[in-house]
Amino acid sequence: RVGTFGVIGLILYFLGMWICLRQANWQMVLLFPILGRSAILVSAGVSTYAKESGLGKSIVDTAKGLHILLGLSATLLVAVLLDLQLVIPVIAAFIIVFLLTKRISKILKGITGDVLGMLVEVSQCVFLLFGVLL
Numbered sequence: 132r133v134g135t136f137g138v139i140g141l142i143l144y145f146l147g148m149w150i151c152l153r154q155a156n157w158q159m160v161l162l163f164p165i166l167g168r169s170a171i172l173v174s175a176g177v178s179t180y181a182k183e184s185g186l187g188k189s190i191v192d193t194a195k196g197l198h199i200l201l202g203l204s205a206t207l208l209v210a211v212l213l214d215l216q217l218v219i220p221v222i223a224a225f226i227i228v229f230l231l232t233k234r235i236s237k238i239l240k241g242i243t244g245d246v247l248g249m250l251v252e253v254s255q256c257v258f259l260l261f262g263v264l265l
Contacts, residue, residue, distance in 0.1 A: 141221045144256065146191040151259035158213040159220075159262045165206055166224055170254035171247050172202035173225055179241040185246025220261035222253040 133141075152160065175194035180187065203225065210217040228250050237245050 137152070143184075144252070148256060148259065151263050154263045155259055156241040158217060159259060162206075162213060162217060162221070163258050165209055166221060166258050167255040169202035169206040170224070170228045170250050172198045173228050174242060174250050176248055177229065177230050178236045181236075181239040181241030181243050181246075184264070185244050187247050188243070190244075190247065191242060216265060217262060219265060220258045223261045224254055224258040227257045228254050 155163075157252055171190065172194055175187070175191040176196060177197035178191065180191040181189070206225075207218060210221045230255065231250060232242060232246075236242055240244070
C-alpha cells in the first residue's frame with residue numbers, strides 16, 4: 132500500500148519531470164538517462180550492501196573506485212561534447228547522489244537495490260532541474 136505522502140510524492144515527481152522535460156533542450160534529454168545510470172556506479176562504489184542478498188548486491192559488491200572514475204568521466208565527457216553548460220548540472224547531480232548515499236548508508240548500514248533505483252531518479256531530476264534553471 133502507498134500512503135498519502137507517497138502518492139503526493141509521486142505526483143510531484145512526475146509533474147516536476149514533465150515540466151523539466153518540456154523546458155529541456157535535446158542535449159539534456161540525451162544526457163539525463165546516461166547520468167542516471169552513472170549515479171548507480173557512484174553510489175555503489177562508495178557504499179556497502181545493507182542486506183545479505185538482493186538484486187543490487189552484485190553491483191554494490193563489484194563496484195570499485197575505477198568504476199566511479201569511469202562513470203564520472205564518461206558522463207562529463209558526453210556533457211562537454213554536447214554542451215559545456217551541462218557540466219554544472221552533472222556535477223550538482225553527482226554531489227547530491229554522493230550525499231544521499233552517505234546519509235542513507237548511515238541509516239540503513241548500507242544501500243539496497245531500491246536505494247540505487249531511487250538515486251537514478253533523483254539524479255535525473257536534479258540534473259534536469261539544474262539544467263533548466265541555468
